[in-house]
Amino acid sequence: MQIIRITDLDVPELADYSRLTDVALRRVSEPAGGLYIAESTKVIGRAIGAGHRPRSVLLQEQWLPDVEPLLAAFPDVPVYVGDADVLRTLTGYHLHRGALAAMHRPELPSVESVVSSARRIVVLEDIVDHTNVGAIFRAVAGIGADAVLVTPRCADPLYRRSVRVSMGTVLQVPWTRLPEWREAAPLLKGLGFHLAALALTEDAVSLDDFAAVAPERIALVLGAEGDGLSRTALSVADSTVIIPMLHGVDSLNVAAASAVALYTLRPRP
Numbered sequence: 001m002q003i004i005r006i007t008d009l010d011v012p013e014l015a016d017y018s019r020l021t022d023v024a025l026r027r028v029s030e031p032a033g034g035l036y037i038a039e040s041t042k043v044i045g046r047a048i049g050a051g052h053r054p055r056s057v058l059l060q061e062q063w064l065p066d067v068e069p070l071l072a073a074f075p076d077v078p079v080y081v082g083d084a085d086v087l088r089t090l091t092g093y094h095l096h097r098g099a100l101a102a103m104h105r106p107e108l109p110s111v112e113s114v115v116s117s118a119r120r121i122v123v124l125e126d127i128v129d130h131t132n133v134g135a136i137f138r139a140v141a142g143i144g145a146d147a148v149l150v151t152p153r154c155a156d157p158l159y160r161r162s163v164r165v166s167m168g169t170v171l172q173v174p175w176t177r178l179p180e181w182r183e184a185a186p187l188l189k190g191l192g193f194h195l196a197a198l199a200l201t202e203d204a205v206s207l208d209d210f211a212a213v214a215p216e217r218i219a220l221v222l223g224a225e226g227d228g229l230s231r232t233a234l235s236v237a238d239s240t241v242i243i244p245m246l247h248g249v250d251s252l253n254v255a256a257a258s259a260v261a262l263y264t265l266r267p268r269p
Contacts, residue, residue, distance in 0.1 A: 006082035016102035021092035036158035040097035041066045046168035052103045059099035108176045118146035123221045126153045134165030135255035141169035143262040148175040185236035193219040197237035199229050204242035211264045
């Protein structure tokens, strides 16, 4: 490995790791710079396994043996090593998950290619909480939906917290961004998807009733906490679906709701 001991935090090569806790900054700077941050040796391994290429790695010395086999195919990738205090000063937080890697961001595929053979997909409309985005990806991977599509204003699935909460599954689940609804709705319907919006509306049907006559291809549309789905999303939906609740509780967290709905709507053999 190309090991570089950190002696100066102001070198340009370390800029990828500065101020990682500044969400507003990173939301803009990471995609603009063509990178994302993979946190932990497990996630770095999954990223490399998905065909993503590391730009550099940042860690404490004790984690070098764990990273070395992951970088066997990348001998020219610099590995920056520093003590805990130095890394905390650089990143803004205590680096306790082993290592960070600045990864080259892959080009997003087309919607058509992502859903070509899919039967169940999830559409995330303007969900800005990175934790919820990551948890939904984990539900998609674990329960077995085929892909995730995110709207233009949805949080970045490759943001560090999303990747971590997803347990790295955002690097395994096929996903891409949709255009605005005026283009996205006819595109998805033209590909044979029934748009099922999960929302609290007066005309919503029970999830169990919908599952009993489930269409062959379903796009489950989920909205942000609080605001829920937009009027436009509801207007283009083919069905509105509700999870029946008890004891005066009107709804679940969006990530929990995604898991319930995906399990109920899983395709039968």
